Amino acid sequence: xxxxxxxxxxxxxGIGTTEFVIMGLxxxxxGDFNVSIPTAGLLVTGYALGVVAGAPxxxxxxxxxxxxxxLMLLMGLFIAxxxxxxxxxxxxxxxxxxxxASLAHGAFFGIGSVVAAELVAPEKKAGAIAMMFxxxxxxxVVGVPLGTFVGQVVGWRITFVIVAALGVxxxxxxxxxxxxxxxxxxxxxxxxVGAFRNVQVLLAMAMTVLGFGGVFAAITYITPMMTxxxxxxxxxxxxxxxxxxxxxxxxxxxxxxFADRALMPMLYVSLSALAVVLALFTLTAHNKVAAAVxxxxxxxxxxxxxxxxxxxxxxxxxxxxxxxxxxxxxxFNLGNALAAWLGGFVISAGFGYTAPNxxxxxxxxxxxxxxxxxxxxxxxxxxxxxxxxxxxxLAEAPTPVHH
Numbered sequence: 001x002x003x004x005x006x007x008x009x010x011x012x013x014g015i016g017t018t019e020f021v022i023m024g025l026x027x028x029x030x031g032d033f034n035v036s037i038p039t040a041g042l043l044v045t046g047y048a049l050g051v052v053a054g055a056p057x058x059x060x061x062x063x064x065x066x067x068x069x070x071l072m073l074l075m076g077l078f079i080a081x082x083x084x085x086x087x088x089x090x091x092x093x094x095x096x097x098x099x100x101a102s103l104a105h106g107a108f109f110g111i112g113s114v115v116a117a118e119l120v121a122p123e124k125k126a127g128a129i130a131m132m133f134x135x136x137x138x139x140x141v142v143g144v145p146l147g148t149f150v151g152q153v154v155g156w157r158i159t160f161v162i163v164a165a166l167g168v169x170x171x172x173x174x175x176x177x178x179x180x181x182x183x184x185x186x187x188x189x190x191x192x193v194g195a196f197r198n199v200q201v202l203l204a205m206a207m208t209v210l211g212f213g214g215v216f217a218a219i220t221y222i223t224p225m226m227t228x229x230x231x232x233x234x235x236x237x238x239x240x241x242x243x244x245x246x247x248x249x250x251x252x253x254x255x256x257x258f259a260d261r262a263l264m265p266m267l268y269v270s271l272s273a274l275a276v277v278l279a280l281f282t283l284t285a286h287n288k289v290a291a292a293v294x295x296x297x298x299x300x301x302x303x304x305x306x307x308x309x310x311x312x313x314x315x316x317x318x319x320x321x322x323x324x325x326x327x328x329x330x331x332f333n334l335g336n337a338l339a340a341w342l343g344g345f346v347i348s349a350g351f352g353y354t355a356p357n358x359x360x361x362x363x364x365x366x367x368x369x370x371x372x373x374x375x376x377x378x379x380x381x382x383x384x385x386x387x388x389x390x391x392x393x394l395a396e397a398p399t400p401v402h403h
Contacts, residue, residue, distance in 0.1 A: 002119045005131045007177040008112045011075055011170030012135030015105050017143030018082055018163045019047060019136075022098070023220060024148030024237055025156045032156070033091040037224065038344045043098050044220055048337035050099040055106025055330030059323050063189055067111050067322075068180045072171055074104040074111075079167035086160035097160075106333065109133075110326025113310055118181055123260060125314070130256025130307040137252045137303060140245025145238045152234070195317035195324040203374040204312045205331040207367045211271055211309070213335030213342075214278055214364030215302035217356040219244065220340040222295070225353045230291040240295050247299025252306055259308035267371045270304035275364035277301060281357040298360075305367075306332075339363060 022029070022043050030040035062070035081101025088094035109132075116132045117125040143166070151159040195201055218225075226232045226240055251270070258266040277297045284290035310328060317324035343356030 004119055004178045005116055005128060007170070007173035008071075008116060008132040009135030009138075010173045011071070011108060011167075012112070012132055013139045013143060014075075014135075014163060014166035014170050015078060015108060016136035016139030017147055017166060018078075018101055018160070019105065020140055020144045020241075021147035021151070021159060021163070022047070023222060024144065024241055025151040025159065026223060027234075028151055028156045029094070033094065035091055038348055039091075041220060041340055041344050043095060044216075044340045045337045046095050047098045047102040047105075048333040048340065050102030051106040051333035052330040052337065054103030055110055055326040055333075056323060058103060058107035059110055059192075059326040060189065062107065062111070063192075066180050067115055068174065068178050070111055071108060071115070071174050071178065074108045075167055075171040075174060077101070078104040078108070079164050079171070082160050082164040082167060086157045086164065102333075106329040107326050109136075109329040111322060113314065113325045113329075114322050115178065115181060117311075117314060119179075126259035126263075126307045126311040127256045129310050129314075130252050130259075133252050133256075133303075133306055133310075134249065137245065137248040140248050140299070141242055142245075144245060145242045148238050148241060152238075189323075191320035192323035195320055196327075198316050199377065200316040200374060201313055201324055203370055203377075204309055204316065205328050207267070207271075207305075207370045207374070208309050208328055208331040209335040209338065209367075210363045210370065211274065211305050211335070211367035212302060212332045213339035214274055214360040214362075214367065215298055215339075216336040217339035217343045217360030217363060218278055218281060218298055219295075220336075221343050221347065221353060221356050224347075225285055225356075226291060226295075229285045229353050230288050232288065232291075240292060243292055243296040244299040247296040247301075248303040251300035251303035254300075255304035256307035259311050263308045263312060264371065264375050266308045267305060268368065270301050270308075271364055271368040271371060274298065274301035274305070275361050275368060278357050278364055279361035281360075282354045285354045285357070335363070 026037055026040045029043065030037050058074065062073070078101050081097050081104070084097030084100055085094055088097055112132050113129050116128040120128040147159040147162065150162065222240065223237050226237055227234055232240065255266060255270065277294055281294045281298070284294045310325065313324050313328045314321045339360065342359045346355035346359060347353060
């Protein structure tokens with residue numbers, strides 16, 4: 001494994017911690033600023049929308065500088081946003097800090113995915129992308145539970161100071177270990193934008209929005225669901241988040257491994273399993289053991305979709321992948337924002353704390369439908385001169401036969 005992948009994973013660890021730790025701290029932040037839990041949920045939605053906007057914006061702004069330098073600048077922005085959150089005198093300023101930090105998120109993972117894929121042989125690209133995302137998933141096993149624990153015991157502001165320090169570590173690692181890879185010659189912004197005319201790129205992004213939205217519908221409100229419905233103590237939420245994180249780590253690595261072999265079948269299996277587990281979570285949330293198992297499985301099946309979806313976008317936007325790659329990270333977070341809002345909506349409407357699970361199951365099921373549609377369209381596009389990508393890396397795609 002190139003050491004540069006480790007540096008990218010450290011940056012991903014810091015970003016993953018700040019993105020997810022807020023869910024375990026919603027009651028503390030809400031109490032401190034005297035706002036309701038659904039209002040505090042805007043810190044999740046606001047962050048996610050910042051990623052959606054920041055992913056293409058930051059990638060376009062960084063067109064003229066090297067990918068390495070852009071990754072360093074993004075980590076600087078991440079550090080600033082988390083310090084602003086830590087020192088926020090009001091809920092509005094806290095929300096602003098979340099948005100500033102989120103602007104770095106999408107472009108970091110988008111550009112990082114392209115860099116990770118370039119560091120390895122063509123048949124190992126999805127595995128390399130998964131290795132970088134391991135930082136994000138391990139954050140849920142180590143960073144988020146520790147951050148939640150520190151936030152509950154010492155104060156949530158200290159958590160965000162620690163996250164900013166992680167950003168400093170990531171910045172140093174990128175500066176030292178990531179090579180300054182040359183940008184491909186002749187790729188202009190127009191080419192990057194042109195990738196969005198490819199229906200397969202758009203379908204992959206829609207699958208990302210819906211599939212990952214399914215995960216977040218349930219997980220955003222995990223604290224009230226586990227304490228009010230399953231009967232866990234507040235202190236147990238930390239360990240439930242560890243289980244979610246362990247599921248994510250396993251799912252991400254398995255998704256990366258099998259996406260290099262059979263990309264679309266990997267998506268069919270993970271999305272269908274995710275929809276089933278989310279639907280059942282409405283029932284299993286009432287039992288402590290079954291609820292804990294469900295949380296781990298949601299993490300596993302949810303994150304098994306990440307490397308295949310990210311690689312599918314890179315494959316389909318092969319000539320100019322940077323903007324499409326970043327936009328797909330934005331799509332993950334558009335799913336997060338949509339699901340956090342829908343989950344809050346069904347709770348506020350009086351359907352109870354388990355209602356977001358039905359929302360999640362519907363979203364994941366819709367993503368599965370799009371995966372079948374994408375594959376069907378791909379089978380139909382057999383006209384000469386079209387290279388069909390997805391199950392095989394681009395470098396190994398068969399040459400079309402001209403009659």
